[in-house]
Amino acid sequence: MxxxxxxxxxxxxxxxxxxxxxxxxxxxxxxxxxxxxxxxxxxSNRHIPPRSAGMPWGKLLLLIAVLYGAWVGFSGAGPKNLAEAGQNLSRSGHFGAQASAEQLAQLAARSQASDVLMYSAAWCSNCAAAKSWMAQYGFQFQECAVDTNSACASQLKSLDPAGGVPYLIVKGHHMKDGFDSDEFLEALTP
Structure with missing residues (x-):
């Protein structure tokens, strides 16, 4: 052989x-x-079958999962824009899953400008966003501009050596990590 x-x-x-x-x-x-x-x-009579060129099921299922995720993401199942998403997130917390603009306006009407002190700067985009959110619902506040008022800057340095803005004091509660609407509403609510 x-x-x-x-x-x-x-x-x-x-x-x-x-x-x-x-x-x-x-x-x-x-x-x-x-x-x-x-x-x-x-x-002489040995037969080796050719490799099967069958369907790559794993890749097909992965492709379907990715396409489904993209469809859900872009289909409008979520908020239409980031501002709406921020409003929905900011209203959760103290008022339940969805506080209405009416409830926020009522809370704003009961509050006074002396309840909220905000250290801010003109160049700070987070400060502008916080002021915009508070103005949208009618919250009054006192503002201390650290970039134009040296007394405000020294007060902020004594409160927070890092001097990060926005820094809010809401009815005695210090919001050291910037503006958070849930924390703001909780501090303002009696």
Missing amino acids: PTICPKCRAVRPADTAAPDWQCPSCGVAYAKVGAGASAQPLA
Whole structure:
């Protein structure tokens, strides 16, 4: 029975001068290539089925999941814009899942300007956003501009050595980490 080299697949001729353990074509030792003591015999009717070119189901399912996520994200299931998202988040908390603009206006009407002191600066975009939110619902506040008033700047330094703005004091509660509407409403509510 003829012998086939496991490396180069050459058929060993019967009249070769190469030793029995070595392929006459590539010179490799049959045992080192993994064929054991002898190389594979030639199988005349041996059939190796071709690799199946079936559907890559894992990739298809991943694609469907990504497309579904994109559709949900862009379909309008969530807030239409970031301002609406901020309003919905800011109204949760003390008033329940969805405080109405009417409830916020009523709370603003009961509050006084002396209840809220805000240290701010003209260059601070977070300060502008906080002032805009409070004005939207009618909250009155006192403002101390640290960039134009040195007394305000020194007061803020004594309260917060880092001097970060906006810094609010709402009915004695210090909002050191900037403006948060939930924290603001909780501090303002009796």
